Amino acid sequence: MTWLWWIFIVSIITLILYISNIYYWSGTRCPSFDRMDGKTVIITGSNSGVGKYTAIELAKRGAHIILACRDRKRTEEALKEICKLSGSNNVEIEIVDLASLKSIEECAKRLCGRLSKLDVLINNAGVMMASEKSVDGYEIHFAVNHLGHFLLTNLLLDLMKKAPSARIINVSSVNHAFLNITINWDDINFTKPYWKINAYSHSKLANILFTNELARRLQDTNITANSLHPGVVRTEVIRNILGHYQIILNTILLLITPLWCCFTKSPEQGAQTSIYLASDRRLNHVTGKYFKECKEYSSSKTSLDQQAAKRLWKLSEEMTHLDDALKYVRNN
Numbered sequence: 001m002t003w004l005w006w007i008f009i010v011s012i013i014t015l016i017l018y019i020s021n022i023y024y025w026s027g028t029r030c031p032s033f034d035r036m037d038g039k040t041v042i043i044t045g046s047n048s049g050v051g052k053y054t055a056i057e058l059a060k061r062g063a064h065i066i067l068a069c070r071d072r073k074r075t076e077e078a079l080k081e082i083c084k085l086s087g088s089n090n091v092e093i094e095i096v097d098l099a100s101l102k103s104i105e106e107c108a109k110r111l112c113g114r115l116s117k118l119d120v121l122i123n124n125a126g127v128m129m130a131s132e133k134s135v136d137g138y139e140i141h142f143a144v145n146h147l148g149h150f151l152l153t154n155l156l157l158d159l160m161k162k163a164p165s166a167r168i169i170n171v172s173s174v175n176h177a178f179l180n181i182t183i184n185w186d187d188i189n190f191t192k193p194y195w196k197i198n199a200y201s202h203s204k205l206a207n208i209l210f211t212n213e214l215a216r217r218l219q220d221t222n223i224t225a226n227s228l229h230p231g232v233v234r235t236e237v238i239r240n241i242l243g244h245y246q247i248i249l250n251t252i253l254l255l256i257t258p259l260w261c262c263f264t265k266s267p268e269q270g271a272q273t274s275i276y277l278a279s280d281r282r283l284n285h286v287t288g289k290y291f292k293e294c295k296e297y298s299s300s301k302t303s304l305d306q307q308a309a310k311r312l313w314k315l316s317e318e319m320t321h322l323d324d325a326l327k328y329v330r331n332n
């Protein structure tokens, strides 16, 4: 009789996991269905994961979507899928490598030359646990997740000011508070030995500090800036975690697929807070806030430090040569 007991116990556990997934782990869905007709939306890193599903849903709602990604071939494949799943053809590609300041300037110049306005910018692209340096010699997480978006955002502000109202959305992470991390002022290039997870968290803290400083700077405009945590999502973001030993992690994940799926979100579920921040009409005047599960939360104390935010802004201006970049883009 014991095997019957085993079947019974396993069934009960499966049922509990399944229900907990539906009611908890899969997260909240965007509560509104506001349309986006006539709005232009740029989403970085939208050829995969959270960004791709954000693009699909916003295209469904009528937005003109620009996929700002680095790899043409992968992005063309994603474009086909996005058009098919959304039923919209109003989707296009703009190539940008956020690890290269030059590439960002050129992309911004092309966009400013051909768009008449920009309504929503979603800074979604991100690297996690990578080990190379950026094209400009900076630590890769800080370069892509923070500096690249800092530069892109600042170069696109002129376009956003031409829209009746505009939104900047930064995909950050709960990791911004990992081990109470602070900005690595004394070694911003990470020349001393470091943990990659620290460098990732550091860049995500920078995202929030920046969103907040940006929101303060945009007070007198109709542009808002908010940041968010998407949840724990099954995407390719973990593709580098173990470096040479990545195969081990992939194998383990494959073996525990049902459990892994239970405690994480699908990319479509992970996109909900981005969709909410991009589209919900009630958020027209909400700025400088941090969201998860389509709700406002307070981010860590460190990420609210205004002094640090100002200092990081100045440092980022220098590291991205912002003044020269602005001249280059405006001089059409």
Ligand SMILES: NC(=O)c1ccc[n+]([C@@H]2O[C@H](COP(=O)([O-])OP(=O)(O)OC[C@H]3O[C@@H](n4cnc5c(N)ncnc54)[C@H](OP(=O)(O)O)[C@@H]3O)[C@@H](O)[C@H]2O)c1
Binding pocket: 044, 045, 046, 047, 048, 049, 050, 051, 068, 069, 070, 071, 074, 096, 097, 098, 099, 100, 124, 125, 126, 127, 128, 144, 171, 172, 173, 174, 229, 230, 231, 232, 233, 234, 235, 236, 237, 238
């Ligand atoms: N997944 C999670 O559990 C989780 C949790 C918290 C926060 N987040 C954040 O959510 C965001 C989206 O991540 P995801 O989970 O959807 O991961 P993903 O599937 O790996 O997507 C990341 C995207 O960023 C792009 N990207 C990376 N480096 C780039 C560069 N130098 N220039 C331009 N694009 C670049 C990637 O392009 P390629 O395909 O060309 O590499 C890809 O499209 C990230 O900011 C991540 O930090 C994710």
Ligand SMILES: *[C@@H]1O[C@H](CO)[C@@H](O)[C@H](O)[C@H]1NC(C)=O
Binding pocket: 136, 137, 138, 188, 189
């Ligand atoms: C960081 O690295 C870049 C590129 O190598 C260099 O130009 C810059 O001076 C470095 N910054 C600091 C503070 O060491």
Ligand SMILES: *[C@@H]1O[C@H](CO)[C@@H](O)[C@H](O)[C@H]1NC(C)=O
Binding pocket: 180, 182, 302
């Ligand atoms: C985190 O750091 C801040 C300042 O660096 C400090 O005030 C705070 O007490 C620390 N919190 C924890 C939990 O260590």
Ligand SMILES: *[C@@H]1O[C@H](CO)[C@@H](O)[C@H](O)[C@H]1NC(C)=O
Binding pocket: 164, 220, 221, 222
């Ligand atoms: C912001 O929008 C309001 C109405 O929506 C408009 O009256 C105002 O001029 C706008 N402000 C700026 C700085 O564009």
